Amino acid sequence: MIRVLLYLLLILLFGCTSQEKKSPGVFFAGEIVNPTGDKIVLYKGDKVVDSSSLDKNNRFSFQFDSIAEGLYHFDHAPELQYVYLAQGDSLVIRLNTMDFDESLIFSGTGSEINNFLLELFLANEEEDSKISAWYELEASEFLGKIDELQKEKFETLGELIKDGNLSQNQRNLAKASIVYNYNTYKEQYPFRHRRYSDHGVLEKLPDNFYQYRKSVDYGNEQLTYLRPYYEFMVNHIQNLSFMSCTKECQMKEGVVQKQLHFNEHKLHLIDSLVSEKELKDNLYRHVAFNYLLKVHDYPENNKRFITKFHELSNNNRHLDEIDELYEGIENLQPQKSIPDVYVTNFAGDSLSLREIGKEGKTVFYFWSAVDKKHFNSIKKRVAELTVKNPEYKYVGINMKTSKDTWKGMVEDSRLNKDQQYRAHDFSKLTKSLIIYPENKCVITNDAVIVDAFSNIYSAFR
Structure with missing residues (x-):
């Protein structure tokens, strides 16, 4: 009842009407309770689209004559959250920074997909600790429980689709949010489960365990910045690399000993599997930062890694950032003077x-x-x-x-x-x-x- 009353209040505050759906433009506005800054920044991927200062009532608004339909995110430092925008939307939000995600409410035209994605995000956060306890289960029982959770989410989505308020693009995004979230847990299962194994090693999995991999989409531009999709890709590449280079990487109690080879293998997998340029660049960046920041390998190995990185991804959009990190690490090697900061x-x-x-x-x-x-x-x-x-x-x-x-x-x-x-x-x-x-x-x-x-x-x- 409280959420319904807030929806009505927001519609009255910002004057959203069904007539606005006829307009090709997009209106996105809202109110921030207990603001932590003086503006809202709207992003498409990692690029700033626009920013809006909060007025004396802590309200903001964006208005566009036209905008590319898809997933965006808005940032009110230090928090951020998704917003899906499409032509004709008149979307209003209200949130309290003291309880950012839980207090967020979307209303107006275009609110259906946004509220669904938000509820999915909150449900996933709530389920995470419960699923963590399931890693000790045998594979078939674990799969059954995960699939049951996924089925529940699809049933909820089905009811929303019946109402006829979701476009095909929105349906696809909602489905991907569900599928890739639960497939990430499946990718993680073998490595988490081995903690409970008598031998502390990866065990043989049922033949159908990785069945979902047959439908993985490695080139969907609309999913590049969808959190469940990206997290799945990171875990997927990690898993494939681990499984395929066990001998060359020299495992000791399930831990990779040859980190250089292991991370080079990840780069090659990304190169061969991923076709969407921006996703590929982001995954390359993830591997580079993970290796350079966390492994602390020998300088000669770092040099070999960065050479391989340039060979495979010399037009990477994050190249300057990665080169800067590499040079910074080189300047911090033993026997060198501390930087003159x-x-x-x-x-x-x-x-x-x-x-x-x-x-x-x-x-x-x-x-x-x-x-x-x-x-x-x-x-x-x-x-x-x-x-x-x-x-x-x-x-x-x-x-x-x-x-x-x-x-x-x-x-x-x-x-x-x-x-x-x-x-x-x-x-x-x-x-x-x-x-x-x-x-x-x-x-x-x-x-x-x-x-x-x-x-x-x-x-x-």
Whole structure:
């Protein structure tokens, strides 16, 4: 009843009428309760279509004379969500950032597909923990439970289709959202199930287990930025690579030993299977970032990987970003000087990291006011290390925090002010030091890198 009343309220607020369906234009508007920013940004894929500032009543609106039908997403930092737009739509939303997805409601012309995709998204989030518990089941029982969930979603979609308010493109998108979401769980099953196996290895699966792979679409442009489809593709490529290069990659207790070969194999699979250019570029990017950021391979292996990447995807739309990451990692190898990035001390003086670490052993760690829990945890860990390993200087670099907030947090925390700094340029700092993951620390000796990819919690153990 509450949702119905909100639908009616939104229609009255923005004056959406059935007459607007006759227009070839598109109207998309809404109200943001408890906004976290001053605008809404509309994207098609990863490209900005338009932005709209919130007015004094926290409302926004977009109006287009014409627009390509398909899946878009709107961003109100730090959150984002889908919106499907088609010619003639008059679509209105209302949401509360305190409960972003759960409070979101679509109304007006074009709301049917959007509310269905939203309810599907919420249902998938709710089911995830339940499905995780099913990985210990035998394959046939697991398949039965997954297929039952999928059947329920198709029954709901069938009722919506009966109403006649969905175009063929919208039906296809809705079906793909259901199918690829549940097929992702099937791709993950063998690897999750082996944790419960007596032997800890992949077991033989029923002959029909991968039956769904016969209908995988590797070239549908409309699905490229559909989350269930993309996540399926990532897991699918991972699974195929693992299964097909077991011997060459040298497995040890189910873990790949030759990461270079394994990731090169992924690149070749993407090249041979995926026909849609933008999807192919995005998958290549995923493999490159995963390998370069997480594996921390030898420099010669990194070079061989990036050479292979250029060979297969030299016109990749993300090429500059990937090359920049590779060069950043090369600059952080042992025996090289720490990048000459400038930060500000408590007195407001500007110093480079090389100046700060020029004498003795130093550990650079990173924190932000955005995550107070992480800050408190880091603070505790630094206190422990200061006692256990007093020969090191522990230097905190703050990111994405205003000067006053940063100073206040340092003073309240009782951290050593002389060893706390604030980044001038967050983007330059993260690119130069490859700050990933958040617990990363950089260990130097006289400003020369000892380990640029250490973890503040596992260091010195």
